[in-house]
Amino acid sequence: MIAEVALPFVGKRAVTRRLLSNRSASAAIALLFAIVIPCVGAPLFAPADPRAQPNPVELKNQPPSASYPFGTDQASRDVLSRVLYGGRVSLAVAFIATLVSITLGTAYGAIAGFAGGVVEAVMMRILDTLLSIPRLLLLIAIFAAWRGLNVAGFVLIVGLTGWYGLSRVVRGQVLAIKGEEFVVAARALGASRARILLKHILPNILTPVIVAASLGVGHVILLEAGLSYLGIGVQPPDPSWGSIIQDGSDQIAGAWWVSFFPGMAIVLTVMAVNVLGDALREALQPRHMGTE
Amino acid sequence: MAGYLLRRLAQVAVVVALVATIAFVLIHLAEGDPFSDTLENPNVTEEIRAQLRATYGLDRPLPEQFARYVASVFRGDFGWSFSRQRPVIDVLRDALPNTLLLMSIALAVSFALGIALAIAQAGRPNSLTDRIISGISLFFFSVPEFWLATMVIALLPYRYPGIFPIGGIVDPTTHADLSRGGQLLDLAKHTILPAATLTLLFSAVVARYQRAALLDVLPADYVRTARAKGVSERSIVRRHALRNALLPVITLFGLAFPALLTGAVFIEKVFGWPGMGLVIVSSIDSRDYALLMAAIIIGSVLVAIGSLLADLLYRVADPRIRDDR
Numbered sequence: 001m002i003a004e005v006a007l008p009f010v011g012k013r014a015v016t017r018r019l020l021s022n023r024s025a026s027a028a029i030a031l032l033f034a035i036v037i038p039c040v041g042a043p044l045f046a047p048a049d050p051r052a053q054p055n056p057v058e059l060k061n062q063p064p065s066a067s068y069p070f071g072t073d074q075a076s077r078d079v080l081s082r083v084l085y086g087g088r089v090s091l092a093v094a095f096i097a098t099l100v101s102i103t104l105g106t107a108y109g110a111i112a113g114f115a116g117g118v119v120e121a122v123m124m125r126i127l128d129t130l131l132s133i134p135r136l137l138l139l140i141a142i143f144a145a146w147r148g149l150n151v152a153g154f155v156l157i158v159g160l161t162g163w164y165g166l167s168r169v170v171r172g173q174v175l176a177i178k179g180e181e182f183v184v185a186a187r188a189l190g191a192s193r194a195r196i197l198l199k200h201i202l203p204n205i206l207t208p209v210i211v212a213a214s215l216g217v218g219h220v221i222l223l224e225a226g227l228s229y230l231g232i233g234v235q236p237p238d239p240s241w242g243s244i245i246q247d248g249s250d251q252i253a254g255a256w257w258v259s260f261f262p263g264m265a266i267v268l269t270v271m272a273v274n275v276l277g278d279a280l281r282e283a284l285q286p287r288h289m290g291t292e
Numbered sequence: 293m294a295g296y297l298l299r300r301l302a303q304v305a306v307v308v309a310l311v312a313t314i315a316f317v318l319i320h321l322a323e324g325d326p327f328s329d330t331l332e333n334p335n336v337t338e339e340i341r342a343q344l345r346a347t348y349g350l351d352r353p354l355p356e357q358f359a360r361y362v363a364s365v366f367r368g369d370f371g372w373s374f375s376r377q378r379p380v381i382d383v384l385r386d387a388l389p390n391t392l393l394l395m396s397i398a399l400a401v402s403f404a405l406g407i408a409l410a411i412a413q414a415g416r417p418n419s420l421t422d423r424i425i426s427g428i429s430l431f432f433f434s435v436p437e438f439w440l441a442t443m444v445i446a447l448l449p450y451r452y453p454g455i456f457p458i459g460g461i462v463d464p465t466t467h468a469d470l471s472r473g474g475q476l477l478d479l480a481k482h483t484i485l486p487a488a489t490l491t492l493l494f495s496a497v498v499a500r501y502q503r504a505a506l507l508d509v510l511p512a513d514y515v516r517t518a519r520a521k522g523v524s525e526r527s528i529v530r531r532h533a534l535r536n537a538l539l540p541v542i543t544l545f546g547l548a549f550p551a552l553l554t555g556a557v558f559i560e561k562v563f564g565w566p567g568m569g570l571v572i573v574s575s576i577d578s579r580d581y582a583l584l585m586a587a588i589i590i591g592s593v594l595v596a597i598g599s600l601l602a603d604l605l606y607r608v609a610d611p612r613i614r615d616d617r
Contacts, residue, residue: 129303132307132596133307133310133592134554134592135550136553136554136557137595138311138315141311141318141319141584142318144319145319145321145322145581222434225436225438226436226438226554229438230557230561230576245439266439267431267434267435271430271434274433275430
């Protein structure tokens with residue numbers, strides 16, 4: 001259903017120009033930089049060690065102030081530093097898991113669409129089944145059972161369960177592009193199947209992949225936060241945005257700031273990648289141009 | 293149609309069986325069982341533990357355990373909940389209606405609210421109203437469910453405890469003594485915040501989706517024709533575009549079940565709402581695997597039924613896809 005038509009070729013420069021002329025997209029990009037850079041460079045930017053407990057008696061649950069911009073938690077740890085280090089974990093988890101998902105999704109969809117026939121039919125039937133498995137419930141079952149799992153295992157499993165939707169879209173695109181003249185021409189010139197797939201088809205189906213990557217990062221950030229909140233996400237002592245919110249949720253009446261700031265970091269990041277995803281879709285596939 | 297229905301029902305069965313198998317295998321391959329963790333009492337010797345495992349069949353080989361489990365599930369017996377000391381089926385029977393209550397309120401209100409917002413937006417795309425509503429729905433679309441619920445609690449019940457109870461479904465101390473009307477009012481007071489939170493989250497999904505669907509339809513030829521005839525822009529959106537843009541609403545209906553169930557898991561935990569979500573969360577904490585398995589199976593049945601209903605509605609509503617592929 002989602003855009004199963006061939007897309008017009010759009011030059012890279014035109015895309016960049018269209019993206020930057022979109023004010024909300026520029027704002028989203030700026031916001032992402034403003035969040036990602038301090039988080040990735042947390043050791044440089046964080047005012048304190050995220051695990052240091054300077055004075056668990058006198059400095060616990062301090063409200064936001066000049067010395068503790070985001071306040072301190074019940075163990076007197078600096079919430080700002082924890083949010084920055086936590087962002088490192090949350091963002092890395094989201095980026096890598098999404099990378100796994102889009103690689104798998106693109107490969108599976110492209111192979112199914114390109115192969116055709118029985119192979120395609122079987123592959124799509126398997127995909128239909130996978131698509132109807134509720135992802136959160138499956139992840140809860142997996143992580144509840146395998147509690148000692150390290151971050152790498154967590155990322156891999158999240159990535160392995162997130163590629164089905166993209167596969168379906170990619171396969172639609174491949175089907176549409178397979179019959180285009182430039183593909184027929186390449187085949188007539190004797191190009192191998194692998195060459196046609198990699199050199200001629202893949203570059204032309206990048207639109208849904210890029211859009212899915214952007215939206216996928218937002219989705220995984222929310223998923224990781226939720227699982228960490230349930231106590232089965234990224235395990236302590238590494239804080240993640242979700243586990244910091246969990247830390248603060250017991251005493252939300254007294255020390256709201258412990259949960260508030262990591263939550264805002266999540267909301268802003270996810271809003272930014274969602275805006276960016278929508279804008280990318282518009283820029284790469286100028287469907288509504290006539291109406292705007 | 294009958295053939296299609298049968299095929300889809302078979303698919304539902306396959307999906308549920310797949311989820312159940314994966315969950316069973318993972319849970320039973322994992323280290324630890326209900327007796328290694330919850331009974332950390334030094335008086336419980338290794339012999340007693342072994343005896344308990346034998347009583348509950350946990351010492352048998354995995355395939356045998358699975359076969360026994362499947363057989364008993366088909367008899368309607370989901371096993372024994374260790375943490376609640378009751379049959380699992382009784383726990384589910386208590387919890388499922390509470391979750392369905394929350395989900396159906398959220399489903400009904402968010403479809404009405406989301407579609408109304410989308411109509412207001414699509415009538416004048418890129419206007420100030422459109423941008424403001426888009427911004428607000430983007431926020432609720434991007435917010436973690438449990439965080440929103442936590443903030444709602446911090447903002448309202450802690451400040452106005454007389455008006456908003458902090459959690460639960462009824463007041464445990466006074467509820468039994470209230471009159472029938474009083475009991476309903478008590479239930480309503482406890483329902484309003486969790487239901488409203490879930491509704492806000494899902495309305496944003498509906499509004500975003502429906503706005504895009506309307507804008508997709510508006511450049512169509514029949515809209516141009518209507519415009520040329522002099523039909524007002526309002527009436528174009530409401531009478532001409534909306535009908536055609538309602539098809540995606542059905543798709544959304546299919547998506548609603550997993551989304552609402554996911555939302556319910558977190559919202560129930562935060563508000564202490566005694567539904568399926570809370571059952572899932574507490575069974576994770578107590579390693580009550582029989583309960584967790586059953587809750588996951590029921591959850592995937594709910595989701596599968598939702599998507600089946602959506603598919604059927606789609607075929608009824610859109611003659612173009614009625615032919616079997």
